[in-house]
Amino acid sequence: MRKSKFTETQIVSMIKEAESGIPVPEICHKQGIGQSKFYKCTWQ
Known part of the structure; x- marks a missing residue:
């Protein structure tokens, strides 16, 4: 399995931003x- 270019901390911060209402784009x-990379990265 390929390793993500983003750290776990970066992924968590992106998810929290999305949950707070900031648009994904x-x-x-x-x-x-x-956007496809965002969803692939956050749903691993």
Whole structure:
């Protein structure tokens, strides 16, 4: 299995931002990733 480029802390912070109401496209733009990568990364 391939290791994520993001640390566990980064993934948790992205999820918390999404739960707080920040739109996913905005989070993705800030992190420099696509939306599909966001969902793949957060649902592992």
